[in-house]
Amino acid sequence: MTTTMRDVAKAAGVSVATVSHVVNDKPGARIGEDARRRVQEAIIALGYRPNALAKTLSEGSSRFIGLVADAIATTPFAGQIIHGAQDEAWRHGFVLLVANTEGNAAAENDAIAMMLEHQVRGILYSTWYHREIEVPPPLQHTETVLVNCFAGDDSFPAVVPDEEQGGRTATEELLAVGHRRIAFLNTTTSSPARDRRLAGYRSALEEAGIAFDPALAFETAPDQEGGYAAVDGLLASGATGVFCHNDRVAMGVYDGLRERGLRIPDDMAVMGFDNQDVIAAHLRPPLSTVALPHYELGAAGVRTLLGLDAPAAGARQLVSCPTVLRESL
Amino acid sequence: MTTTMRDVAKAAGVSVATVSHVVNDKPGARIGEDARRRVQEAIIALGYRPNALAKTLSEGSSRFIGLVADAIATTPFAGQIIHGAQDEAWRHGFVLLVANTEGNAAAENDAIAMMLEHQVRGILYSTWYHREIEVPPPLQHTETVLVNCFAGDDSFPAVVPDEEQGGRTATEELLAVGHRRIAFLNTTTSSPARDRRLAGYRSALEEAGIAFDPALAFETAPDQEGGYAAVDGLLASGATGVFCHNDRVAMGVYDGLRERGLRIPDDMAVMGFDNQDVIAAHLRPPLSTVALPHYELGAAGVRTLLGLDAPAAGARQLVSCPTVLRESL
DNA sequence: ATGAAAGCGCTAACAA
DNA sequence: TTGTTAGCGCTTTCAT
Numbered sequence: 001m002t003t004t005m006r007d008v009a010k011a012a013g014v015s016v017a018t019v020s021h022v023v024n025d026k027p028g029a030r031i032g033e034d035a036r037r038r039v040q041e042a043i044i045a046l047g048y049r050p051n052a053l054a055k056t057l058s059e060g061s062s063r064f065i066g067l068v069a070d071a072i073a074t075t076p077f078a079g080q081i082i083h084g085a086q087d088e089a090w091r092h093g094f095v096l097l098v099a100n101t102e103g104n105a106a107a108e109n110d111a112i113a114m115m116l117e118h119q120v121r122g123i124l125y126s127t128w129y130h131r132e133i134e135v136p137p138p139l140q141h142t143e144t145v146l147v148n149c150f151a152g153d154d155s156f157p158a159v160v161p162d163e164e165q166g167g168r169t170a171t172e173e174l175l176a177v178g179h180r181r182i183a184f185l186n187t188t189t190s191s192p193a194r195d196r197r198l199a200g201y202r203s204a205l206e207e208a209g210i211a212f213d214p215a216l217a218f219e220t221a222p223d224q225e226g227g228y229a230a231v232d233g234l235l236a237s238g239a240t241g242v243f244c245h246n247d248r249v250a251m252g253v254y255d256g257l258r259e260r261g262l263r264i265p266d267d268m269a270v271m272g273f274d275n276q277d278v279i280a281a282h283l284r285p286p287l288s289t290v291a292l293p294h295y296e297l298g299a300a301g302v303r304t305l306l307g308l309d310a311p312a313a314g315a316r317q318l319v320s321c322p323t324v325l326r327e328s329l
Numbered sequence: 330m331t332t333t334m335r336d337v338a339k340a341a342g343v344s345v346a347t348v349s350h351v352v353n354d355k356p357g358a359r360i361g362e363d364a365r366r367r368v369q370e371a372i373i374a375l376g377y378r379p380n381a382l383a384k385t386l387s388e389g390s391s392r393f394i395g396l397v398a399d400a401i402a403t404t405p406f407a408g409q410i411i412h413g414a415q416d417e418a419w420r421h422g423f424v425l426l427v428a429n430t431e432g433n434a435a436a437e438n439d440a441i442a443m444m445l446e447h448q449v450r451g452i453l454y455s456t457w458y459h460r461e462i463e464v465p466p467p468l469q470h471t472e473t474v475l476v477n478c479f480a481g482d483d484s485f486p487a488v489v490p491d492e493e494q495g496g497r498t499a500t501e502e503l504l505a506v507g508h509r510r511i512a513f514l515n516t517t518t519s520s521p522a523r524d525r526r527l528a529g530y531r532s533a534l535e536e537a538g539i540a541f542d543p544a545l546a547f548e549t550a551p552d553q554e555g556g557y558a559a560v561d562g563l564l565a566s567g568a569t570g571v572f573c574h575n576d577r578v579a580m581g582v583y584d585g586l587r588e589r590g591l592r593i594p595d596d597m598a599v600m601g602f603d604n605q606d607v608i609a610a611h612l613r614p615p616l617s618t619v620a621l622p623h624y625e626l627g628a629a630g631v632r633t634l635l636g637l638d639a640p641a642a643g644a645r646q647l648v649s650c651p652t653v654l655r656e657s658l
Numbered sequence: 659a660t661g662a663a664a665g666c667g668c669t670a671a672c673a674a
Numbered sequence: 675t676t677g678t679t680a681g682c683g684c685t686t687t688c689a690t
Contacts, residue, residue, distance in 0.1 A: 002667095004666090004667055004668085005667065006668095014677085015676065015677045016668075016669090016677090017670080017676070017678080017679095018675090023668095030676090032676080035676075049442070049445055049446050051386075051667050051668070052443075052448070053385050053386050053447060054386050055669075057380075057382050057383050057666090057668075058670085058681080058682050059669065059682085060682065073408065073415065074412060076406065077405065079402065079408045083403060086427060090428070095426055095443065095447065098415060113378070114381075114424065117378050118381045118382060248611070255613060276607060277405065278605060278607040282553050282577070282580065282608075284584060333683055334684065335684095344660065344662075345683090346686080349685060350685095355685095360659070380682090380684070382682095383684045383685090384683080384684055384685075385666090386683080386685095387665080387683075387684045387685045388684085388686095389685095
């Protein structure tokens, strides 16, 4: 069926060892010009392809990396984590084995088992939104890196978005265009995003010499409806700019403002968070926002798994959230 | 390091052959109750995990399926193709090797080579939007299935969305709620989507005994701006309902209608296409639309690759596009 | 019912 | 410079 190294060796009139050497371009392996050429010719003549699996078996170490995701693949939004991991793995000659578990523990264990059976070098365990997790037992004895999530006791290396910096720069952008009364439409649901973004908001204000005004800090459902519902309060607060917990909230604010005949950014400057493409870029006017670095999270995950990144100061490596300026402020 | 079958055999006081038999539950392999129990105990005691790679090597056939995508991973929208393929592959004990090539031919060849070296059972070649493609040469001699695309001469099995049926049912829904003058905001760019959706629109009209009126068939850029720009003509045409080439166009129509103080669905019923989640579900009112069956496309792709689906009548297998009714009609 | 042994395709000492 | 050979972990006849 498939042509093996032996076939090539025979065709080139050399031994498999020789073929192996030229195929892998082994340093410190002196191959005669002539033999090398014959081997190369035989390789193309026979259409030889090395069997990566046999190679792995023989070498003892595989080129696989596993990525188990709770619902990343289902969430267009966070799919970039996979993409980033994939690219980075590829870049280093690794192949990514992905499994989507939908948060189902059984599926999760199956996935991990399968990956281990494929001799993965390590496993990336990731979630579609930034949060604290319980690391599944089978991962305890495996090289693993958490992506977009972290262990409560930081007992595992983790790569997460720098929510605080995100909140800070979002606020800074509003400040930069002259706003002084800046509202924050935070989410009601407890999460790192909620706490750290608020911290960032406050720190930016403080840095600008503006006292934090509780009357400007709102909490609403983190969706369009929440944003829409918050508009009355927002208007009553006298804010001239608002930093929304996410783009969907911003979308709701757009709706509410429009209904009242108010214009963005003239009557109200709006800053989002997440950079959910379909929303942010297509709102009218296009929404300025802070991007969640999903792609980079995935990429950084494989780098730390491979030991390529300088070990983070703490267990949690923070990836910064770049701001994306459009026309809403 | 890792415990192998030999270790288990030794611990259980049997031969590796026996262990292999109990591990794989080989039919027609009579193992003594006692031996079987000892093996099983040894397996958990030692935490043994079969080495899938060695197994593949020995069996000769792998459990890998390759998926090369042009920009699927980058397009949240179409990412479900990967997800569907993944799930289905998994369901049959296969693992998916994904590569995103960004349409770069070199990357594509590398990806294919890598997959072949991993002894994939076959390759799924897919695109993020439905179109005709040139099948890359290295795929010519490989078991391959095209997903969301097709070869000009249909020389490869392909799985694609049934655009015509989609266009037809979209129109039928408008018909069903009583509209007679139904406009179609088609795209200007040539594609299967443009041609077949139009065909579907016409066939639904015909079936309802309504003559096709060219004055109701528009062509615009397939995005929000295009939809927005088409509103004047749309209104002038006297249409009471409109079928938009995609959700983004519908979004533009929403904007245009709203600016003129018109209401959906009272003044104009709107039907989209694509079911781009973030748009369709969150527009106000939520948009009724037709979904592109990305997940199913991926799943069907692996099924036909594995020879599990009854071979399609033609080379192209059509996957139907389900309608998603919300509140815009 | 169980075991011995020959591979699967490749790598890596070690010889020659 | 090149070849021999012994594995890598597992499956699978073929014996026993």
